[in-house]
Amino acid sequence: MSEYVSVASTGPSAAFFDLDRTLISGSSAFALATAARSMKMMPTHELVRDAMTAATFKFRGDHDTGASDNARDRILGFVEGQRQDDLLALNERVLPTLLGKIRPEARRLVDIHRHAGRATYIVSAAPHEIVEPLAISLGMTHGIGTKGKVVDGIYTGELDGPFTYGQGKVDAIEEIARFEGYDLRLCYAYSDSSSDLPMLSAVGHPVAVNPDSKLERHAKDHGWPIVIFSQRTKTVIRRTATGVASAGVAAATFAAGLELGTRRAGKAFWR
Template identity: 40%
Template sequence: MAAPAWLTSRRRATTPRSVLAGEAAAEAARSAYAADTAAAPGSDAPDFPVHGDDRAAAFFDLDNTVMQGAAIFYLGRGLYKRKFFQRRELARFVWQQTWFRVAGVEDPDHIQEARDSALSIVKGHRVSELRAIGEEIYDEYMAERIWPGTRALAQAHLDAGQRVWLVTAAPVETATIIARRLGLTGALGTVAESVDGVYTGRLVGEPLHGPAKAEAVRALALAEGLDLARCAAYSDSHNDIPMLSLVGHPYAINPDTKLRRHAKERDWRLRDYRTGRKAAKVGIPAAAGVGAVAGGTAAAIAIHRRRH
């Protein structure tokens, strides 16, 4: 996405990165929505969407909420297959993402390193190229991993005449493809800066994660005239508590331990579509064929256990 007109160098320097990321995600989502809207079949409505309420909407986290696994892993797997980067870079990328997802460690320096690593992969490539590849990667790795139960929840909101948005740290281009394929309204995702259609290797703000997701939802609601008290939000992760806390109808979907505890304390609704081994595997990346994944995951789990 080209640097937006409102993003002056002074504002970039003085505005919190989470706010910049949220505003950029909201602007990107609204632009995509204006250009491309769709609908899709579904079933099994939850009990609260109010038909005809055009000030209500639903916001869905993506990884392990709508889709089994993490979109960024499937994207990385597809780019590696297309020789965007080497095996060593893939192993490092997988380790970084596993650390965040399984160990729950969010050291600022580590996050910066992971962000720079991911951006270096696409720097110099055209946005149109990544979008076209993203369509192929969705068909190859993502389409069969959509949770039917969560998909039905999203469809219930659509059937009630409400807008439904994905909210994810995945690149906005990837998130928009997934939203369109599922017939959703659009997507809020991490916005990578581009100039003349070519990625610069920089982000607008920061990855759309944690507080930045809440900022994105808040910015979109303001721009679209939504009443957050009437809106719903869905996530599996305690990192999304800021987003879930914004709305009147928060849902914990396939929740991690911290979110489950938080949701029970506040009487939030819970849904879990995992069974048996699937539940045990949630959060572990699906980047098959890379030897570093198993070792990295085991180390991350060990760190997690020591910290808890």
Template identity: 40%
Template sequence: MAEAEPLAGAAGEPEGTERSRIAGEASAAAAVATSDVAEQGPAEAPQADLTAAAFFDVDNTMMMGASIFHFARGLAARKFFTTSDLLGFAWEQVKFRVGGRETDVAGHRDTALSFVAGRNVDEIVSLGEEIYDELMSDRIWAGTRALAQMHLDAGQRVWLVTATPVELALIIARRLGLTGALGTVAESVDGVYTGRLVGEILHGPAKAHAVRALAVREGLDLRRCSAYSDSVNDVPMLSAVGTAVAVNPDSELRDIAKDRGWQIRDFRTGRKAARIGVPSLLGAGAIAGAVAVGYAYRKR
């Protein structure tokens, strides 16, 4: 991806909605620049529908659990950082997913990509390919994947929209044969990550900014577009399109979807999963995964 311009210092740093706008614009620019890396579909592709597209959240919508945590687990197994670092990262993920308000995002932003600071971009991308195959490929929701394929079969482009770093999001998109991905853009200088972000994490309003910015660049009619997510934090993105679908929704999003007449698709099994909601499940899963890695290290 193209290298980002360094962010302004603390005194001139953009805040709030301006950060969201910058994050969205940067994500859309990165998505357009790299959309040609997605795997191509069948030779006999359907007639293109150039003004309609679909946007899919990743964590707990397209994939079970948090993609960035699976990535961190893979890096931990390669001794990129210590077990205590992974436990701290897991806790930050729990707070971010369960809270997800503006103050939580601001705090999470400061450490979100610190673990790749100083690392070569190409190296991280190569590791991302390996880790996807090891830890993520079997976590894709078949039902959500089928929904994405439905749009592809109709000649529409399909984009992932996620807080996950855009490089990892693009790997997931390529593996699934999708058009591309909108993700968090990490600053790099001379092909090396600085550990800072361009704008902020692509979360909440920033996702809506990214979708709108991409629509302008690609000539999309958002009234003809669809969006899919599990989280109430993605209501801004869901509200930006003509068709909103709540997939494996948390309790708040389920209520909003019912009030607004949005479609609801739940691919989880059992009533307990629907009652608990994804954020709680993610928190438990993240902690359990981190503890398991910790035990493995101590055993070695």
């Protein structure tokens, strides 16, 4: 257990992981849309439109409320009038696809936090009915996704809780922190997108993973660890750490199971 000592909890805490392009490579929305099309729950032209939306949505940033509203409306519009049991049944097709997209470095990172006694959560705008089973399949504590209101087993097209995107993710993790007694100052959060700056800023240990340009600039300005999860190997490349504290956080988080490279001038590099 010595490899986990440096990330051991000093109090109730959790690690929150974005899904698309953080835990997995690519988009969960496309996998869901493809499965829905195969089950005749979505016509082909909507599949194509959702694939394009998924490819661009996250990179517009948290300031683009139009993109956020459109994504929310697309999710609610998709489930409106559908039976909840039918959406849950999609997991038979969606889960194997998403599990095949899990980055090996991300899986190892989840295990590090879990063995350190820390709760682990996926936090995603994707439907809760998909996010929760994926989290459980990975041995995580829970998944936090967008919930649609259900009446008599049918989705009404209305939200049942926050839309878990941007500030909505913060609302969700703050509610869980209050319920579970987590100290957010001791918590970790991981994301690739500037749309998750609210969530990353809400915890004591934010980490940018394969960041977009806006998130990378913000991380550098604030001394947050930045890591690159490679697409094809189990390599983690440490790109920047401002100051000894940031390097220490990165080392504590990623040391287990990874090859430690050269340290130069207080900066750590993994190759």
